[in-house]
Amino acid sequence: MNIVMKWIHLLGSPPYFYRFSGKLLPWLTVICVGLLVWGLYGGLVQAPADYQQSDAFRIIYVHVPAAWMSLFIYVSMAIAGAIGIIWHVKMAEIVCITSAPIGAMFTFLALVTGSLWGKPMWGTWWVWDARLTSELILLFLYFGVIALYRAIEDKRMAARAVAILALVGLVNIPIIHYSVEWWNTLHQGPTVTKFDKPSMATSMLIPLLVMAIAFKVYYFIALLLRMRTELLQRERNSKWVKELVGLS
Amino acid sequence: MSDIVSLETRNLECIRDDRVLFSQLNFSVKPHQALILEGDNGCGKTSLLRILCGIRLPDQGQVMWNGLSIQESISEYYQDMVYVGHLDGVKGDLSVAENLRMCTALGSRSGMSIEDALNKVSLSGYEDVRAQVLSAGQRRRVALASLLLKRCSLWILDEPFTALDRTSRGVFENIMSRHLNQGGMIILTSHHSINLTDSSVYVINLSA
Amino acid sequence: MGEGTGGFVMSINEFFNMSGYASYVWGSFGLAFVMLVWQIVQPLMEKKAIIESILKNQLRRRQRQ
Amino acid sequence: MNDSLYLAFWSLLRRDLLITYRNRAQAINPLLFFVLVVILFPFGVGPDVVLLKTMAPGIIWVAALLAALLSLDSIFxxxxxxxxxxxxxxxxxxLSVLVLAKVIAHWLVSGFPLVLVAPLLAVFLGMPADAIAVLVLTLLLGTPVLSLIGAIGVALTVGLRQGGIILALLVFPLYIPVLIFASNAVQMAMAGFAVSAQLSMLAALLLLALALAPLPAAAxxxxxLS
Incomplete structure (x- = not known):
């Protein structure tokens, strides 16, 4: 057990983390590209057209994984923030800050693909559907986090502010989701919400799960890249950065 | 006062926008001692004071109060410490007495009445004066009067003598000396020379 | 479109046509591709800029000594 | 020990009310803003009473949200x-207890007056009498939540130069549940339905905010300050 603890402790030191992530990234990229190709092939080619929505339903292979990721990243951002505040783990603070733009990107992607999917089905670009509305609010939560981080000069202070905001947001997400669902079914009546996934034959479902995993691996890659950049920025006048820069 | 009463720092370090203000800073202050922090502007005197108060987190190292890190024993530490920063914390809309009553309600009380405290800082009779009509020097003395109203052994003062005239400075030096004689501790920054009668005064120059 | 994989050659234009919804499907996937690539490229560009600025500082510091 | 906490709480609360009383001219501003926003709507959507009546709960509650946001900055x-x-x-x-004292003082000064003025505005928009009673109830339950959640936002942005814009961005998404349940309660009351579900949700949100909000605000x- 203490090997894991030692390794986690080692990861805490920026130079070790930088080298370790450098070695890890190529492998992750290979895995990610492989999963994406498999998922896209499964989703775009193999999966039979949906009897009702025909080929337009294939948009779910981007929309649904992106929506899952937007929530997943917000939760992991808030947890990383909490670890950063409570145990003053610098790396957790950096994970919290660097996850925000990636999460915002996935949320925006989920919104746009949601409306692109809605247009052919219901003729309008925007539907006040419960899921899409929650996604829209989540996007504003992300914008709040990013705007707050940019507004504070001292980066250590900004990291603590963002962590507090992310935690407050995390507590509010279920409340917002429940009240939007309630608000939505109230005005429209309890029809099946428009964005329920069509009944999934396995050949449709597998590519969806593969895409979801591919997005998670992608998130890990983008996170590591952003963390490396943030580390260089923060430790720009420390010895290990100078050596590293001097070499390359 | 128990004998282990002391404020101690262990290799304290502070970085402000990529500049290391100080590092590996170790010192301790015991009862009857005063510590004067000197150094030119921007060398981190105020940052150090704010770290000692626990307002700001140090980048490295720890501040210990009675052998315990202040993060763990924050409420005991604040029970015994009072900080007067650049800002006096005096509200213009309230009268002097109302301001002082609020300050004492926040922390532990020394039992001294507001009138006595104001007499000691030669502001007697100013109880009901609205604080916004006071001069900067008078407002500073109101902030210093709140020190007397609190039962705190450790005083942390950020340039207490700004805006004070010569006589007030003399008055406050006596107050500080008496506090030290009674076993109090003082950490302060100042550009003026300070003579505290017969108490052990140490000086640390941050920009040395 | 044929069941399962179907004849690959025959369905090429159907594949791109997406039974009339091409612009929506390929719009979504295109946007996804652009955004995913941008999230990778941006930090790399930033990193390059930081490294250059550090090198410039080192150079200037060496000239000063 | 805790009796001096009790004393600190009350003296801080009294002090804040005293300060607001001393410059009570400014304390009216959120109230005037609230009335002004509501008065604007008929000019925007036209004087048609039926339309105004259906929109009245939403108009009044959105105006209350904006008025609360405007007055939040004065807390710290x-x-x-x-x-x-x-x-x-x-x-x-x-610190969380002291922050609670400040938030309650802020609510008494800027949230509570909205509750007193809302019936007048409801009449302006043609709301029936029993719906006005529910409106007042939702405002009584809802505006403290606005102050409590707003206090977190204001505590985060007090150190910033132009924190006002960011404050709105941080706080509005968190206000949405209150807005949904409150304005819906009044709509249902106008339609004659029972509103106990919505009101109990509002009460639950209030208790949750009272219990949880001061902690992140203090942090x-x-x-x-650091």
Whole structure:
């Protein structure tokens, strides 16, 4: 057990983390590209057209994984923030800050693909559907986090502010989701919400799960890249950065 | 006062926008001692004071109060410490007495009445004066009067003598000396020379 | 479109046509591709800029000594 | 020990009310803003009473949200500027309890008056009498939540130069549940349905905010001062 603890402790030191992530990234990229190709092939080619929505339903292979990721990243951002505040783990603070733009990107992607999917089905670009509305609010939560981080000069202070905001947001997400669902079914009546996934034959479902995993691996890659950049920025006048820069 | 009463720092370090203000800073202050922090502007005197108060987190190292890190024993530490920063914390809309009553309600009380405290800082009779009509020097003395109203052994003062005239400075030096004689501790920054009668005064120059 | 994989050659234009919804499907996937690539490229560009600025500082510091 | 916490709580609450009383001219502003926003709507959507009646709950509640946001800045701003916030943070008492005292003082000054004025505005928009009673009830339950959640946002942005814009961005998404349940309660009351479900949700949100909000607000204050 203490090997894991030692390794986690080692990861805490920026130079070790930088080298370790450098070695890890190529492998992750290979895995990610492989999963994406498999998922896209499964989703775009193999999966039979949906009897009702025909080929337009294939948009779910981007929309649904992106929506899952937007929530997943917000939760992991808030947890990383909490670890950063409570145990003053610098790396957790950096994970919290660097996850925000990636999460915002996935949320925006989920919104746009949601409306692109809605247009052919219901003729309008925007539907006040419960899921899409929650996604829209989540996007504003992300914008709040990013705007707050940019507004504070001292980066250590900004990291603590963002962590507090992310935690407050995390507590509010279920409340917002429940009240939007309630608000939505109230005005429209309890029809099946428009964005329920069509009944999934396995050949449709597998590519969806593969895409979801591919997005998670992608998130890990983008996170590591952003963390490396943030580390260089923060430790720009420390010895290990100078050596590293001097070499390359 | 128990004998282990002391404020101690262990290799304290502070970085402000990529500049290391100080590092590996170790010192301790015991009862009857005063510590004067000197150094030119921007060398981190105020940052150090704010770290000692626990307002700001140090980048490295720890501040210990009675052998315990202040993060763990924050409420005991604040029970015994009072900080007067650049800002006096005096509200213009309230009268002097109302301001002082609020300050004492926040922390532990020394039992001294507001009138006595104001007499000691030669502001007697100013109880009901609205604080916004006071001069900067008078407002500073109101902030210093709140020190007397609190039962705190450790005083942390950020340039207490700004805006004070010569006589007030003399008055406050006596107050500080008496506090030290009674076993109090003082950490302060100042550009003026300070003579505290017969108490052990140490000086640390941050920009040395 | 044929069941399962179907004849690959025959369905090429159907594949791109997406039974009339091409612009929506390929719009979504295109946007996804652009955004995913941008999230990778941006930090790399930033990193390059930081490294250059550090090198410039080192150079200037060496000239000063 | 805790009797002095009790004393600190009450003296801080009384002090804030005293300060607001001393410059009560400014305290009216959120109220005037609230009335003004509601009065604007008929000019925007036309004087058609039926339309105004259906929109009335939403108009009044969105105006209440905006008025609350406008007045939030005054919770910590003046104390931050004159250094009293440092003394607050440095007191041995629990900071979250002191923050709660300040938020209650702020609500009494800026949230509660909205409740008194809302019936007048409801009449302006043609709301029936029993719906007005429910409106007042939702405002009584809802505006404290606006102050409590707003206090977190203001504590996060008090140190920033132009924190006002960011404050709205941080706080509005968190206001949405209150807005949904409150304005829906009044709509249902106008339609004659029972509103106990919505009101109990509002009460639950209020209790949750009362219990949880002061903690992150206190942590944010410590952060803003460091």
């Amino acid at each position: 701003r003046s104390d931050f500027d004159d250094g009293f916030l440092e003394q607050l943070v440095l007191s041995p008492h629990a 944010a204050l410590r952060m803003s």
